[in-house]
Amino acid sequence: MTRPVLLHKTGPQVIQEINACIGCNECLLACPALAEPITIDVLNRETFAGPISAPVARFARSCYQCSACVAPCPVGLHRDAMMAWLKVRLLRGGKE
Amino acid sequence: MYRQENSKQNSTGPQNSRPSMDSADIVIIGNGIAGLTASVEARRRDPDARIVIVTDQNHPTINTPALKQFAVGKVSREQLLAYPVGTERSNRIHLINGHVDEIHAQRKFIALKGGRTLGYGSLLIATGSSPMGLPANIPGRDFDGVLTLHRLTNYLDLRRRLGEVEDAVVIGGGVHAIETVMGLMHCGIKAHWLIRGETFLGKMLDQPASKMVLEHVRRSGVMVYTNTEVVGVVGRIGAVVGVVTNHNQMIPCQLVLSCTGTQPVSTLARQCTVPILQKKGIIVNDKLRTSVRDIYAAGDVAALLNPQTGEYEPRALWYHAVLQGRLAGAMMTGREPDKADPFGVPWHATHLGEISMLTVGDPLNSSEGIITLTDSNKASYRRMSISGDRLVGYLALGTAPQDSLAIKRIIDEGLSIRSVKKELLKGTFDARRYFSHKRTHATQGAIKTGRLPETSLFDLPAAPKQLQLPAPGSRSTQRLQTTDALQSLEQNDYSESRRHTDDLQLPQKSLRLSPDMMVRQRAEAEWEGSPTGYRLHTNPRMVEAHTSEYTDVDEGEPFQRHEGKRNLWTYAENGEQ
Numbered sequence: 001m002t003r004p005v006l007l008h009k010t011g012p013q014v015i016q017e018i019n020a021c022i023g024c025n026e027c028l029l030a031c032p033a034l035a036e037p038i039t040i041d042v043l044n045r046e047t048f049a050g051p052i053s054a055p056v057a058r059f060a061r062s063c064y065q066c067s068a069c070v071a072p073c074p075v076g077l078h079r080d081a082m083m084a085w086l087k088v089r090l091l092r093g094g095k096e
Numbered sequence: 097m098y099r100q101e102n103s104k105q106n107s108t109g110p111q112n113s114r115p116s117m118d119s120a121d122i123v124i125i126g127n128g129i130a131g132l133t134a135s136v137e138a139r140r141r142d143p144d145a146r147i148v149i150v151t152d153q154n155h156p157t158i159n160t161p162a163l164k165q166f167a168v169g170k171v172s173r174e175q176l177l178a179y180p181v182g183t184e185r186s187n188r189i190h191l192i193n194g195h196v197d198e199i200h201a202q203r204k205f206i207a208l209k210g211g212r213t214l215g216y217g218s219l220l221i222a223t224g225s226s227p228m229g230l231p232a233n234i235p236g237r238d239f240d241g242v243l244t245l246h247r248l249t250n251y252l253d254l255r256r257r258l259g260e261v262e263d264a265v266v267i268g269g270g271v272h273a274i275e276t277v278m279g280l281m282h283c284g285i286k287a288h289w290l291i292r293g294e295t296f297l298g299k300m301l302d303q304p305a306s307k308m309v310l311e312h313v314r315r316s317g318v319m320v321y322t323n324t325e326v327v328g329v330v331g332r333i334g335a336v337v338g339v340v341t342n343h344n345q346m347i348p349c350q351l352v353l354s355c356t357g358t359q360p361v362s363t364l365a366r367q368c369t370v371p372i373l374q375k376k377g378i379i380v381n382d383k384l385r386t387s388v389r390d391i392y393a394a395g396d397v398a399a400l401l402n403p404q405t406g407e408y409e410p411r412a413l414w415y416h417a418v419l420q421g422r423l424a425g426a427m428m429t430g431r432e433p434d435k436a437d438p439f440g441v442p443w444h445a446t447h448l449g450e451i452s453m454l455t456v457g458d459p460l461n462s463s464e465g466i467i468t469l470t471d472s473n474k475a476s477y478r479r480m481s482i483s484g485d486r487l488v489g490y491l492a493l494g495t496a497p498q499d500s501l502a503i504k505r506i507i508d509e510g511l512s513i514r515s516v517k518k519e520l521l522k523g524t525f526d527a528r529r530y531f532s533h534k535r536t537h538a539t540q541g542a543i544k545t546g547r548l549p550e551t552s553l554f555d556l557p558a559a560p561k562q563l564q565l566p567a568p569g570s571r572s573t574q575r576l577q578t579t580d581a582l583q584s585l586e587q588n589d590y591s592e593s594r595r596h597t598d599d600l601q602l603p604q605k606s607l608r609l610s611p612d613m614m615v616r617q618r619a620e621a622e623w624e625g626s627p628t629g630y631r632l633h634t635n636p637r638m639v640e641a642h643t644s645e646y647t648d649v650d651e652g653e654p655f656q657r658h659e660g661k662r663n664l665w666t667y668a669e670n671g672e673q
Binding site for chain 1: 159161162164165170171174175176177178179180414415418419422445446447452454497498499500501505
């Protein structure tokens with residue numbers, strides 16, 4: 001029998017990861033999908049809660065989960081999981 | 097800003113004509129990450145409290161760990177901000193630029209330089225740390241080009257100088273020093289790294305690990321001098337031209353960078369009418385209370401009990417400052433989060449050039465009953481200390497980054513690592529798989545005992561309403577109920593997330609919650625039980641992702657179990673059960 005394995009981190013874990021983010025920007029530098037300047041503070045806040053602004057929403061949609069952001073993180077965090085969380089929030093939440 | 101506060105809050109009376117800040121409910125000293133996080137958290141929990149931050153820093157809160165990236169030009173000044181621009185204003189947090197001279201603990205007010213006073217309901221000391229710098233007896237330490245790296249101004253200074261420097265000397269034997277060295281190499285500057293001791297990071301790394309790091313640094317072209325101290329700085333017409341070491345060696349350079357560690361700024365603990373207990377920092381309990389009533393401390397200045405060594409020590413790390421800020425914010429609004437030890441074991445992860453370093457807990461613990469396992473090859477090294485089948489400490493060096501927070505969680509929650517011991521030791525540990533399976537056990541336990549899983553301290557702030565409402569015209573009652581259930585989940589209602597986990601096996605039935613079931617779940621959610629030892633490792637959203645229909649916000653067209661999208665969330669694993 002096959003058993004599903006959750007590919008991404010749970011809500012509290014993502015919050016924990018955002019708390020641990022030091023804002024060094026390495027993940028965004030490595031990102032092949034980032035097309036417009038987004039600062040890490042805004043991205044973190046909006047991944048967390050609150051309204052999602054248009055640039056962040058576009059970025060979240062263009063993220064294709066390639067995980068290029070994971071290796072450069074000095075603190076060993078998973079930006080891909082945070083982006084997945086953002087995608088879920090976008091899907092749930094209607095228009096930006 | 098102040099008027100806005102008063103207009104929303106009628107109880108403060110007729111003082112809205114003059115912005116007098118004679119007293120505030122919550123006063124925070126310091127606008128570092130701990131201070132600002134605390135104020136934002138306090139505002140989230142108490143919309144009416146009057147919150148004031150007193151700081152003598154002339155810039156907004158920044159991501160201090162990113163200053164290293166800032167120095168080498170990877171990050172711009174705007175990107176340094178830790179919170180979006182205008183956070184203070186939108187959260188109605190009043191900022192006072194000033195220096196606190198004294199705390200009057202009995203009458204509960206602080207005295208600022210210049211004679212201004214400010215009463216407080218509760219006070220947070222988040223004054224952070226200051227750099228040690230070069231010893232005061234070193235001649236030439238005031239030449240131009242001798243920098244102590246700690247604050248934004250230091251890094252602005254460094255960034256301006258980098259263009260005209262060929263050789264730089266870095267002093268210090270810690271993580272800060274090695275990160276600075278690697279940053280200089282990144283800029284093509286020849287770095288000379290002076291370490292006082294024989295090894296690098298003697299308290300955190302063992303011999304082989306330290307050797308490996310130093311070897312790696314040497315190979316990347318850095319001159320490493322161990323057992324070496326600076327005895328003097330040589331200058332010519334006011335600027336540095338070199339340093340002299342205790343081996344009577346002269347190292348020519350145009351820049352001397354001191355990364356010799358920090359110490360907590362706990363002067364306010366002495367300048368309090370009731371002296372606050374302090375040793376290596378201001379001593380606080382696990383709720384961040386100091387020895388004086390209504391005074392809290394958080395961030396680099398706070399010394400917390402290390403559960404593994406039994407000593408009070410500051411944890412001068414970003415992550416801990418954020419967590420402590422959040423807890424302090426909650427405590428100062430009078431709402432105590434119900435969790436015993438939210439901080440857990442120390443944790444440190446960083447990149448040292450190409451290799452990443454991770455230490456969690458106490459990997460060097462060699463007391464009785466603790467087994468140490470090591471594994472090394474050319475490019476990596478791992479060391480684990482195990483007590484029974486519990487992990488006590490973990491140290492990893494290597495090119496493959498580890499899921500650091502997952503390993504911290506294993507130690508914090510005392511999870512059994514029997515099944516993953518080998519993977520951990522070989523560095524092939526797959527945290528997602530491990531926790532996915534754990535989740536099932538936790539769920540089973542929760543069902544059998546009827547107890548609720550432990551709630552997390554860091555609950556999600558409620559998302560704004562417009563995000564929670566289903567898209568107009570979309571879906572039937574089922575969709576609505578799902579959203580409703582998820583709304584309460586967003587407020588970290590784990591009793592319901594348990595339901596969802598159960599439903600994993602029966603996806604179709606899952607989301608049709610009858611009204612009385614919802615009522616029961618609410619009632620359960622309100623029950624605050626004893627610590628249960630169970631924690632749910634599921635994301636209900638993920639469950640929803642493959643049990644319910646979605647309206648794709650891009651196209652406005654519903655899709656159901658679209659394979660491509662589904663693969664985003666889950667993959668099937670064969671051969672289990």
